[in-house]
Amino acid sequence: MASVDALISPLVQQLLTVATNHAQYVFEFSHQFKVMKARLQHIKDLLGDSDNRNKEIVQTTLATFRDFMFEADDILTDCLIREEYRKNHIFFRCQTGIKLKDINSRMKEMEDILGVHLKKPRDGRSSHEDDTEQFTRITSQDYYEGDIVEVENDVKKIEKWILREDYKLLKIGIVGMGGLGKTTISKKIFNDTVVRDHFNQKIWVSVSSSFRMEVILRSILEQSGEKSVEQSQEGGQSGQISAVADPSQLLHKVISLLKEKTCLIIFDDIWGEKGGLDLWKKFFSSDLPESDCKRSCFIITTRNKDVTSAITADEIHQPSFLDDEKSWLLFSKHAFRKIQEQSLREKFEEVGKLIVPKCGGLPLAIKTIGGLLGSKTHSLNEWRKISEQCSVLNITEENSDVMKSLKLSYDALPPDLKQCLLCFSIYPEDFDIQAEKLIHWWIGEGLIQGKDSNTAIEIGFKQLSKLVSRCLVEVVDTRGYDGRVYSCKMHDLVRDLTLEMAKDEKFCSFDHEHKQELTQCSRWLGFTSEMDAQSLSKTPKLRALLRTTNNLTQPHKNLGSLCSLRALDLSNNKLDKVAFKNLLSSISSLERLSYLNLSGSKGLEEVPDSIKKLRNLQILVLSGCTKLSKLSSSITSLKRLIILDLSSCDKLPYLPRGLGSLSQLQELSGLRLASQSNRKSCQLPELGKLGELRILRMHLSKDSDITSSDVLSKVEKLKVLAIDLCTESLDGKSMQEMLDKLPPPQGLEELYLRLYRHDTLPKWVNPQFLPKLVYLCIEDGNLLDICAGETTWNLEGLRLNLLPYLKKDWNILRKEMPCLRYAEVSDCNQIDNFQRADHQEYKPRIWRA
Incomplete structure (x- = not known):
């Protein structure tokens, strides 16, 4: 079982962490921890030989053993966040001791059973330890065009059908079994420049087996430029799509669209089961008068030949092996x-x-x-x-x-x-x-x-x-x-x-339509609008709850019962202020939670003091919470945080003082600095304490007080630095003076400057000071030049955007950046001799070496 193999190593490592970092606290458990570690290691060695692993008794035993692993993980996590249990210190110690002895006893039974059926490998090594592959960079060419092998003939054949001058609605079916390349051919056609110029509008719709016609119709309209009710209200625009519109009304709008514009619409992966054929027949035949939809084209990819008959396809292409x-x-x-x-x-x-x-x-x-x-x-x-x-x-x-x-x-x-x-x-x-x-x-x-x-x-x-x-x-x-x-x-x-493997491993369960079902054994859940939040009470073992739908109901009512939850992603939800307050109250009881993502939450206005209860939290993502204006200082008590993302939280005036105590922090996004007179605000010198920091994204304004000139240079592990400046409160001179005081360490690899209103770069932005810089992004500024004097950069990537005053000959720039192999240039009209990677009109324009 994959889960058993994969869980043993991190669990052993966690045992070592507990024993090393909390030796005094867990002294009375040390024997039980040692026993557990030895048994885990022995079972790992046994699992190195998989010859007999398909036997039913071994599979059953491993399934039970995996549950023990999760129990042990819960206990170890509780030990690592033991501060929460100090009020019940004696009770907690007693309960922990009993649980550990029970798990070790049951684990011994499993070890004996597995020992009978599994042999230890002769050389004592796992069969997977020979997998010594090295990470290599993966480029878009490798996995876009590289996967398109000899489909040009297919594409040309279909394009001839599309580009003919018959003024009628054209329906093309691409039929074949899964994996034959239907979608690849369609994508190639969809992105072709000649095809693009032939139509006013291109629309791609992924259908899948469990489609709803109203969702598909709404997708067509939204891609054509129509706005939903919510979008229209926010933007003050008309021409809206009702969120509760009847499918017939939506279809009428689609027909109106096709009368006004010539459209290429690709319906990818249509299935023809359970009455679906009747819906497609109605959509493609009776309700779309061909004379009114002249020169538009539908391309349908499907595994089912009956679909092409139902839609009365004009042309059918079957990709060959x-x-x-x-x-x-x-x-x-x-x-x-x-x-x-x-x-x-x-x-x-x-x-x-x-x-x-x-x-x-x-x-x-x-x-x-x-x-x-x-x-x-x-x-x-x-x-x-x-x-x-x-x-x-x-x-x-x-x-x-x-x-x-x-x-x-x-x-x-x-x-x-x-x-x-x-x-x-x-x-x-x-x-x-x-x-x-x-x-x-x-x-x-x-x-x-x-x-x-x-x-x-x-x-x-x-x-x-x-x-x-x-x-x-x-x-x-x-x-x-x-x-x-x-x-x-x-x-x-x-x-x-x-799906089959996850079901066998009992991480999650699925019905005959491949929709996820909730069971008492479920460990992972992709939460959709079709699920009832009340049913969460039936999944006490859940470890991951992730939002996978746009229309989220309110799952907060039963979140408190998910005591083993490690990952919670409810991003981009539309809960109001009151509902969100209830949600945060439930979340605060999830003491083992390690990853929390509430980004894009419209109802989040304040992060309360109760956030400090999440002692195990490692990742907190609140980016794009546009109404967030207050962040409790108790966030500085979350000592295990490695990622804190508060980017695009524009109403948040500053981050709380004490941030420097988060010694394990590796990524900090959305840093805002207030004046030193604000005793509640994080100050620049605190960053010098963040010895593990790799990524820093910060926002500077006139209130940002920068007095120390060498703080960032002391953050030696910093690799990525992004600086946004508030143009409404800074003039060009003060911007440059401020940035001149912030030289990063010489090991910096990526630099992003946005809204920089000066004609020259900060004095430390040069290849002598930043010899390891491989990527530079400058957006929306007043720069006149990039390279000052005779310099040679080691840059491999470059992005220049909205720099109207930048005067440069691209050929000269290439000599100054001999290692450059990728560049994006947009709205820089005074850059001469820039050559695109191909003839497509990219926005931004792309150049590749």
Whole structure:
């Protein structure tokens, strides 16, 4: 079981932390902790051999053992935050001792059972310890265009249909089994410049199996520029869509849109089950008079041929399986990226040529097998083993054998990556997942921890990149200069696999429509508008509750019962002030909570003193809470905080004094400094105490009192610095004087300056003072030049935006920045000779080396 393997190592580490940092407090438990640590280590060694792990008795035993692991984790967490229990000190010690003895006794029974059925590996090593792959940067080219293999003929064929001059509504069906490339072809068409110029409007709708017609219609209208009721009220605009509009009214608006504009609308992944065909037939046929919708085009991707009949498609395209040559090309792109030596590559190619024909020409199967093998280029023997395991796939509509190939990729993952992958199971189909939120959850859950000089966040992004490189996760958006994933999603077949695995591991349960069900054993929950908040009382073991819908009901009523909760994301909720006050009251009782995200909450006006009860909190995200005006000073008592995000909280005048006591803080966003006369405000010298700080985002105004000139330079681990300036209260001279007093450490790697109203940069922004700077972003300023004198930068990435006075020849700038490989330039009209990466009209314009 992935969860058992993955939980043992962090639990052992936590045991060491408790024993080391709290030796005096846990002295009377030391024997029980030592016993637990020894048994965990022995079981971990036993699990290194998986030959017999499919036996029913072993599976049942491991499931029980996993529950013990969670119980032990709760006890250890309580010890780490023991200050909360001082009023009941004797009672707590007594109860803890009893629980530890009970867990160790039951763990011994499990150890004996597993010892009979599992052999310890001969060399005492885990089978996954050979996975020594190194993190490599992942660029958008690798995972956008790199995945498009030989679809140009498909695209050209469909584009000919689209670009003909027939003045009628055109309906095109792209039909084929999952993993055949239907969505890839559609995306290529959707982003084509010739196709774009042919239509007034382009709209993409992800349908999935559990669609609601009113949601789809509303999506079409919103993408076309219509505003929802809420948006209209806030912006004072007309032409609104009622949140409770009848589907027939919405359809009437769509028809009106098609009469006014020529539109390309792509409906991706239409299913035809449970009456869905009748809905699609009604939508595409009887209610859309073709004469009134001239030159518009619908493209429908589906696995079901009946859908194309129901919509009376004018043209149907069926992507074919890849031939041997194209299959090998796609496989090579993923399998051989790390092999440079030609003689070594030839040996791996011999084995690869035995594997590729077994994939049956299915792109998804080829990519996942290629991604799996690409992570194991240190061992030719591993390739041979996988070749022997991988039987010839019988590609069918049911995808049963394709799932076997995906399962092979899953089985080959190290335990920690398996559990990270299973987290994707709670997200709905076609859901764009924000990478940072996902990684925050992993940290809160304890799935990843900082190691050596790498923070938990850095390791989290590496883990995500590994899943992408194995083709188990798809990239939606990345940061341009280094390819860091901003958002991602999962192919529906891979998602089906994660649902089955998560169900087997008893992290969550799903019905026949792949919707999540709540059970007493559920550990993770993606909360949707269809769920009843009352049902949370039935899930006492829940460890993660994450919002995955736009229409959030009020789940606060039963939050207090979730005593094991580690991760809570209720971001962008629309709760009012009163409801939010009740929510915060419930949250304050979640003493084991490690990750809390309330960003974008419209009803949050004050963070109360009760926040201090969350002694285990490591990540607190309140960004975008536009009404937040008061932050309790008790937040400085949260000694385990590593991330505090208060960015875009414009009504918050300052952060409380005492912030320097948060010695473990690694990221601080939204820092606001008041004058020294304000004794309640955090002052600049406090930052010098934050020895672990890596990322600092700060906002400066005329009230910001900066007297120390070397504080930031003493924060030696600082890698990212972002400074926003308030232009309404600062003139150019005072801005530069203020920034000149804030030189960061010379190890700074990324610098962001916004609203900088001076014609020259601060004196420390130069390659001599910042030799390790690799990314520079300057936005909305009055700069005349970037490089002063004869200087050579080591920059790899550059973003210039809204700099109307910047006069520069791009060719000269390139000589001053010889390492530059990515640049974004927007609204800088006096930069000459700037060449786009291609002929598309990017906004901003993109340049790549």
